Amino acid sequence: MPNPPIIATRLWLESVIIGHTLCPFAKRELERGSIHFCTEADTDPETCxxxxxxxxxRLDNDSNIATTLIIYSHGFSDFYAYLDFLALAEALLAAQGYEGIYQLAxxxxxxxxxxxxxxxxxxxTNRSPYPMLHLLRESDIEQAVSSHPDPDGIPERNIRHTRQLGLNxxxxxxxxxxxQKP
Incomplete structure (x- = not known):
């Protein structure tokens, strides 16, 4: 059965993130099929x-998955509530021993x-169809960044590019x- 939040997120990834090279590493992972998309409809922060x-x-047990996009289809529509949840998520990763192993975007x-x-x-550069957390392996980030000619310039390039395209x-x-229809 089609999942509209995943369909919208995949289209965003293809047309915005990859299409405008906001993340120069995403195309390879999408083509490899190593991005896991999942949704969470619950709005309870503890459940999330x-x-x-x-x-x-899942990432610990499946090396074929490079990264996971957790899409909150009904929760965290308020940006400031989302930021509070993000802080809890980062603290939980540290408390569970995942600091230095996984990173959240x-x-x-x-x-x-x-x-x-x-x-x-x-x-x-960070707006998406739904609130989401992007869970990445730090070792994969280090490897990707080491092969990029100017990793520190990526954010500045993205800011220039999105401003050149303009708000509309x-x-x-x-x-x-x-x-888009499924």
Whole structure:
């Protein structure tokens, strides 16, 4: 059965993240089929934290999965509540002994960087169709970064690129991910 949050997220990954090279490492993993997409419909933070640890265990046990996108299809629509949950998730990873093994990247439909205006197109480097956590192996990050000619320049390049595209174009790109039919 089609899963609309996964369909929208995959389209976002393909058209925004890979299509605009916001993450120069994502295309390889998507083509290899090593990205695990999962959804969580529960809105209870404790349930969502249990799922996060379950995904860590999945990565522990399956080396064919490079990274996991946990998509919160109904929870954390408020960006500030999401940030509170993100802080809990990071603390839980450390408490469970996963610090240095896994890392979280955060994406949200209303993502706004500190000191950035809400209408800054650069926020779209971390805006996604649904709130989500991106769970990555730190060893894979180190390997990917070591083979990139300018890893420190990636964020600056993304900010320049999204601002050149402009707010209207970035809004349209994200909105198109919701309009696709399974």
């Amino acid at each position: 934290l249990h799922q996060l640890i379950g995904e860590c265990v 955060s994406f949200h439909p209303d993502y706004c960087f500190a000191q950035a205006a809400a209408d800054d197109a650069a926020n779209y 174009q970035m809004q349209a790109l994200l909105a198109a991910c919701y309009r």
